[in-house]
Amino acid sequence: MALQAMQTAPKEDLSLVEETLAGNQLAFQLLVERYQGRMFALARHYTRNTAELEDIVQDTFLKAFTHLSSFERQSSLYTWLARIAINTSLDFLKRHGRSPVQAVEDLEVVQGFERSRPNSHSPAPDSRLEREEIARITQEVLAELPEIFRTVLVLREFEDLPYQEIADILGISIGTVESRLFRARARFRDKLVHLHPEFEHGL
Amino acid sequence: MTIHCNDALPLVGSYLDGELSEAQAAPLRKHLLECHVCRNSAQDGKTLKRWFVRSASDELAPRGFASRVAQQAFAGRRAAAVEVEETFAPVGEESGRVFSFVLKLTALAAIALFALSLVLRFQALPATTGLRADQRNQPTLEDLKRGLEQLNAKDDAGLVRQVGHGEERR
Numbered sequence: 163m164a165l166q167a168m169q170t171a172p173k174e175d176l177s178l179v180e181e182t183l184a185g186n187q188l189a190f191q192l193l194v195e196r197y198q199g200r201m202f203a204l205a206r207h208y209t210r211n212t213a214e215l216e217d218i219v220q221d222t223f224l225k226a227f228t229h230l231s232s233f234e235r236q237s238s239l240y241t242w243l244a245r246i247a248i249n250t251s252l253d254f255l256k257r258h259g260r261s262p263v264q265a266v267e268d269l270e271v272v273q274g275f276e277r278s279r280p281n282s283h284s285p286a287p288d289s290r291l292e293r294e295e296i297a298r299i300t301q302e303v304l305a306e307l308p309e310i311f312r313t314v315l316v317l318r319e320f321e322d323l324p325y326q327e328i329a330d331i332l333g334i335s336i337g338t339v340e341s342r343l344f345r346a347r348a349r350f351r352d353k354l355v356h357l358h359p360e361f362e363h364g365l
Numbered sequence: 366m367t368i369h370c371n372d373a374l375p376l377v378g379s380y381l382d383g384e385l386s387e388a389q390a391a392p393l394r395k396h397l398l399e400c401h402v403c404r405n406s407a408q409d410g411k412t413l414k415r416w417f418v419r420s421a422s423d424e425l426a427p428r429g430f431a432s433r434v435a436q437q438a439f440a441g442r443r444a445a446a447v448e449v450e451e452t453f454a455p456v457g458e459e460s461g462r463v464f465s466f467v468l469k470l471t472a473l474a475a476i477a478l479f480a481l482s483l484v485l486r487f488q489a490l491p492a493t494t495g496l497r498a499d500q501r502n503q504p505t506l507e508d509l510k511r512g513l514e515q516l517n518a519k520d521d522a523g524l525v526r527q528v529g530h531g532e533e534r535r
């Protein structure tokens with residue numbers, strides 16, 4: 163579904179942007195309708211509180227509206243909106259004293275690549291688990307990760323974005339996306355085993 | 366061309382993500398056929414991906430959300446876009462921090478003064494009258510509470526405190 167939106171959107175997106183800029187309120191409403199689902203899904207990784215969530219996504223679209231004329235038409239509207247949504251979410255957490263754990267790029271990157279833990283095993287989701295249950299556990303684990311790891315995993319695994327697009331959204335290089343994902347996956351695996359040792363050895 | 370584990374392992378993640386060119390992927394595929402250590406690592410990466418499933422409700426938006434937002438956008442609430450610099454900088458960039466700190470300090474001071482004005486007015490008025498009539502245009506009590514919580518949390522807002530003490534003594 164996400165892919166479909168990405169492939170067919172650009173042309174229609176542009177005309178909706180043009181019409182919004184020309185003062186057509188309905189065009190903007192259609193634009194919001196087109197992306198609200200993905201923005202809610204994105205922001206849900208930063209808060210599960212319904213009211214806060216709505217505030218964040220609303221803010222995202224209002225900021226987008228205010229700055230619509232500065233939207234670079236070469237980049238995808240989704241990328242642009244996602245960047246605003248992530249910034250708005252993080253800013254919201256900061257303002258409410260819930261700054262997500264920050265992690266800095268450090269030696270771990272290099273060491274991580276070298277060690278690569280070929281022997282570590284990823285726990286497998288039990289085949290008896292319902293899809294919703296898997297999703298819940300994954301959310302629980304993600305919420306425990308430092309924000310930079312959570313964000314990169316969300317963009318890659320849920321949003322299904324190519325590295326280049328993740329790099330654009332986060333303002334980092336593709337190499338950094340790569341190494342950050344590598345670390346993020348290792349952290350996710352560790353945290354999963356820690357929180358749910360029952361999955362460690364598969365079924 | 367053959368590659369060894371040290372070159373192969375770091376590529377496995379990108380390979381599974383479909384990010385390798387054919388020129389990079391071909392020798393890796395060959396290595397994976399020959400090396401069970403790297404093959405396990407690839408299998409492991411695939412297993413991990415199985416955890417990332419979306420909840421059916423993830424993309425749900427409240428009913429009427431888009432029309433409300435569009436209405437608000439066109440109602441001339443453009444000023445609502447706060448902290449533009451921070452919003453549009455790539456995530457994590459440092460620029461605009463100082464500016465935004467000053468903005469926040471100013472905002473805190475404004476909240477403090479507003480809170481005080483409300484407090485003073487409530488004290489001057491006989492009990493509960495006057496509150497209801499004003500609610501439409503005033504920030505809600507929830508906003509006020511949030512503002513006050515922020516104030517409490519900010520130890521460095523000494524400026525605000527000084528103003529506060531001065532007003533209290535009057």
Ligand SMILES: [Zn+2]
Pocket residue numbers: 369370371373396400401402403404
């Ligand atoms: Zn190998």
